[in-house]
Amino acid sequence: MVGTAANSATVPDIDPILDVSGVTLQYKTKEHLITATYRVDFKVFQSDRFVLLGPSGCGKSTLLKGVAGFMKPVEGTMKLKGNVISRPGPDRVMVFQEFDQLLPWKTVKQNITFALLNGGKCSSRGEADDIAMEYIRKVKLERFENTYPHMLSGGMKQRVAIARGMAMEPDILLMDEPFAALDALTRRQMQEELLQLWEDTKFTVLFVTHSIEEAVIIGSRILILSPHPGQVKAELNAHHLGHENVGETEFMALQERIHKMIFADRVLEDEA
Numbered sequence: 222m223v224g225t226a227a228n229s230a231t232v233p234d235i236d237p238i239l240d241v242s243g244v245t246l247q248y249k250t251k252e253h254l255i256t257a258t259y260r261v262d263f264k265v266f267q268s269d270r271f272v273l274l275g276p277s278g279c280g281k282s283t284l285l286k287g288v289a290g291f292m293k294p295v296e297g298t299m300k301l302k303g304n305v306i307s308r309p310g311p312d313r314v315m316v317f318q319e320f321d322q323l324l325p326w327k328t329v330k331q332n333i334t335f336a337l338l339n340g341g342k343c344s345s346r347g348e349a350d351d352i353a354m355e356y357i358r359k360v361k362l363e364r365f366e367n368t369y370p371h372m373l374s375g376g377m378k379q380r381v382a383i384a385r386g387m388a389m390e391p392d393i394l395l396m397d398e399p400f401a402a403l404d405a406l407t408r409r410q411m412q413e414e415l416l417q418l419w420e421d422t423k424f425t426v427l428f429v430t431h432s433i434e435e436a437v438i439i440g441s442r443i444l445i446l447s448p449h450p451g452q453v454k455a456e457l458n459a460h461h462l463g464h465e466n467v468g469e470t471e472f473m474a475l476q477e478r479i480h481k482m483i484f485a486d487r488v489l490e491d492e493a
C-alpha cells in the first residue's frame with residue numbers, strides 16, 4: 222500500500238461496519254470471464270465517508286454491487302457488522318447516478334413511504350409519513366412532497382433518492398456517482414448538502430466517484446483503485462479537507478498526488 226505519514230489513513234481500533242477482505246469479483250459471460258476486482262481489502266467504520274476512487278472500468282460499481290449483495294465474491298469475504306453478506310437487505314441502501322431511480326407513478330413522499338413500508342422499516346402508514354416528512358425537510362423539498370418525479374429537476378430527483386436512502390437508516394449508504402450527471406453548480410451544491418446532512422446525522426457512506434476533486438471534498442478516507450482489474454493502490458486520509466480548502470496548497474498537493482498515482486498506471490497501460 223502506498224502512502225506517506227501525512228495522508229496515510231490511520232485505522233481505528235474498533236470493529237468495522239463493513240469489512241472487505243481479499244475480494245475478487247468476476248463476471249462470467251458465454252465467451253469471457255471478466256475479473257472486475259482483484260483481492261481488494263478495505264474497512265469502513267461508523268460515520269466514515271469512505272470513497273472508492275479509480276478510472277472507468279476499475280470495478281467501483283462492481284464493488285458496490287458486491288456490498289449490496291447482488292454479486293458474490295469468487296475469492297475473499299465481505300462482512301457487514303461481522304456477518305458475511307450473502308443477499309441484498311434494507312441494512313444497505315444504494316443511490317445511483319441515474320435520475321430515473323424513483324417510481325414515476327408515485328409522488329416524492331410516496332416514493333419514500335413506499336420504501337419504508339416495503340423495506341420493513343415501518344409497519345404503519347402514519348409512522349412512514351412522519352419519517353418521510355422528516356427526511357424531505359432535511360433535503361429541503363417540503364414544498365414538493367406531493368409532486369411527481371417528472372416535474373422535478375435532476376438535482377431534486379437526486380435529493381429525493383438520497384432522502385429515501387437515508388430514511389431507511391441503513392447501516393451503510395451506498396452511493397454510485399450520485400452527482401455525476403448534474404451540472405457543475407448543482408453538483409457542488411449537492412456535495413455541500415450531503416456534507417451538511419452528514420454533520421446532522423453522521424451516517425456511514427460508501428461513495429463512488431471518478432472525480433479526484435469530489436473524492437477529496439466528500440471523503441474522510443479515500444481508497445484508490447488501479448485500472449482494470451481493480452486492485453488497491455493506496456488508502457488516504459482527507460477528513461480535514463472540504464470545499465473551503467479547494468485551491469489551497471494541501472488540497473492541491475493531495476489532488477496532484479492522487480492524479481499521479483492514477484496517471485502512472487495509464488502510462489504503463491499505454492506502453493503495454
Ligand SMILES: Nc1ncnc2c1ncn2[C@@H]1O[C@H](COP(=O)(O)OP(=O)(O)OP(=O)(O)O)[C@@H](O)[C@H]1O
Nearest residue numbers: 248255257276277278279280281282283284431449
Ligand atoms: N454486467 C456485466 N457483465 C460483464 N462485465 C461487466 C458487467 N458490468 C461490468 N463489467 C466489467 O467489469 C469491469 C468493472 O466494471 P464497473 O462497472 O465495476 O467499473 P467502474 O469502475 O464502475 O467504471 P465507471 O467509472 O465507468 O462506472 C469492466 O471491465 C466492465 O466491463
Ligand SMILES: [Mg+2]
Nearest residue numbers: 281282283397
Ligand atoms: Mg461505475
